Amino acid sequence: MYFIANRGAEEAYSCYSAVRLLFRDPRFQTICRISGKLPLSPPHFGAFFSTLYFLMRLRDRWACLAFVVLLFGLLPAIVAPQETPWQKENATWREEHKADLLKPDGWLSLAGLEWLQPGDNPVGSASDNRIIVASAPAHLAILHLEGETVTLNPPAGGFPQDLLVAGAPAKPQVLRAEANKDKVAPRITISTLNMYVIRREERFALRIKDSHSATITGFHGLKWFPPDPAYRVTAKWTPYSPFKTITLATLVGTSYDQPVPGAAEFTVKGKTFRLEPVLEDPAVAKLFFILRDTTSKSTTYGACRFLYTGFPSNGLDKPGEIVLDFNRLENPPCAYTPYSTCPLPPRGNRLPIALPVGEKRYHE
Secondary structure (H helix, E strand, O other): OEEEEOOOOOOOOOOOOOEEEEEOOOOOOOOOEEOOOOOOOHHHHHHHHHHHHHHHOOOOHHHHHHHHHHHHHHHHHHHOOOOOHHHHHHHHHHHHHHHHHOOOOOHHHEEEEEEOOOEEEEEEOOOOOOEEOOOOOOOOEEEEEEOOEEEEEOOOOOOOOOOEEOOEEOOOEEEOOOEOOHHHOOOEEEOOEEEEEEEEOOEEEEEEEEOOOHHHHOOOOOOEOOOOHHHEEEEEEEEEEEEEEEEEEEOOOOEEEEEEEEEEEEEEOOEEEEEOOEOOOOOOOOEEEEEEOHHHHOOOOOOOEEEEEOOOOOOOOOOEEEEEEHHHOEOOHHHOOOOOOOEOOOHHHEOOOOOOOOEOOOOO
């Protein structure tokens, strides 16, 4: 791109090529070349030419050098692409997703998953415990499993003074544990540890979280495909009345039932597909899609990825539309840690196409 100017110049010309500064006054010299494209919009060009015209009236080589410095200062503003609102929202969502993972009790804090045996299950860092937690006191507590009841009991020396259960000092008590409803379980906390009992079918386990877990301290960032608005689609929503129930298998060999309120039908690359979400919590306006596409063979987590969306335009019980932004496909917890119990996608949600957007594999 050539900029040609003299003291009486009233216009300048540009084309896409290397940049070269030329002065028709022989006292000025060509002093730089700049490679690249400068897509100058009218506002940028107006400011640029005003600066150029002003400096060309000076007769000092140092003024020319000053002009070049100013030119390089203007280049980032001239060349930088403008983010669209959708791109900004997507970038914000990615940062929020990372922040959620890194919370003291987020998925990256998982440090253990210990299945309870009938009878006493002593917990602590000492080697004589059935459940060994390295960062816990030598003898923390005893979890007693009897049928479908888990009771928290003190060790021989009593509970540690700073051990809390649901925010209160620990005392002997039955611990609430409902199948696949981990949020209702009381949290057992001490120092950096946050533990609770989970239930999967007829099995019970102690889930252990540590805000100083190796997964948090060794976090090395998330990997993403470039955003692509072509994979943000508006799907047709077909409600089920009554809701359908499906059984989801998990990576740990258990299964559980979930309600399916309808199906989303969408088109990508000229082909139409159908996905069914589950409704995890009727009190929260959020649908949960568990799906897999052909990128799972190479660049995305092999088991599945998750997509959370809002409700359809007319609610769950009426035909309508629902936005599926596959750029927000995220890894399940089991992509980061072996201590989770992730659901697997139902057969109808295993897509025969590639969705090269969203989150990539974490460990590769």
